[in-house]
Amino acid sequence: MKLLEDRIIKDGKIGEGNVLKVDSFVNHQIDVNFMNEVGKEFFRLFKDEKIDKILTIEASGIGVACITAQYFNVPVVFAKKTKTNNIYSDVYKGKVESYTHGVTYDIVVSKQFLKQDERILIIDDFLAKGSALLGLISLIENAGAKTVGAGILIEKAYQNGGNIVRDMGIRVESLAKIKSMTLEDGVEFC
């Protein structure tokens, strides 16, 4: 999606440890008009898939998921991150490793909100090594629901998480795929 690539070039910042910061329009300040263009694009890509529900993960996935859900006319469910294993009952659980923050945490979704045979579209802002996405896919699997696909804003293609998930037979659509990224040369897209 050219609009997103242009925006990353214009407003993205490469920080320490080769972190791409897009916090002026994606994950701290949210440009809601821009997210509507993103939502329309996800709808164009997945509109024939009979989506029942959009699943995302707190916190930065929630904005883009809600805006996108308007086009599909479905509810959003967001998985909650928790370090406290025991306080939730009646939940589906997954495990996510955050390489950026160097922590592992559980993600949970109440069993009420993921039902057998539902067709689920995952929406998230970033895909790198794929840990969050794999965690969400395992929640959906545990519920007996079906992962119809994943709509991702920015995929760091060089970290291979996208291909791991594609090799599982799951459709992954990333609106910007980063081939390489350095402080010196900036961002190069696939």
Added chain:
Amino acid sequence: MKLLEDRIIKDGKIGEGNVLKVDSFVNHQIDVNFMNEVGKEFFRLFKDEKIDKILTIEASGIGVACITAQYFNVPVVFAKKTKTNNIYSDVYKGKVESYTHGVTYDIVVSKQFLKQDERILIIDDFLAKGSALLGLISLIENAGAKTVGAGILIEKAYQNGGNIVRDMGIRVESLAKIKSMTLEDGVEFC
């Protein structure tokens, strides 16, 4: 807002410790169509206030803030919760006490995203003792910006946070105000 009161009666659940659970449409699963009605109502209430930006707090405020922002045609900024005091620089900081979870945490917003003299509308899902709202107001104050008002989905009026903020001269509009709530008698609105 009758639509919200009816929905709370229909789908809200009173849990242990007199917690009102609205996680089937507000803060775990999000009914995006319903949130559009909420957004329209916030716009009706605040449309003459020349809002520059909507401020909320992760995670459950983000959905309603993003949907609402579409009516105002402004960006959303969400304050991040953090227990680690030192990793953020160039941020405005506030303190929030969560009575539900029995913890105190810092909230931060990057100085880039709150500017002097900006007119800020706060949007959040719950208002009880007012700790989160007061934290957000102090961030805005630190930035030299102006809190134009606060749009709240559900105010627990018996916990008095709303009145503390109103007594500061800040306009607080809550779409449902709960007068009392017990397992036996259910929810009574003001």
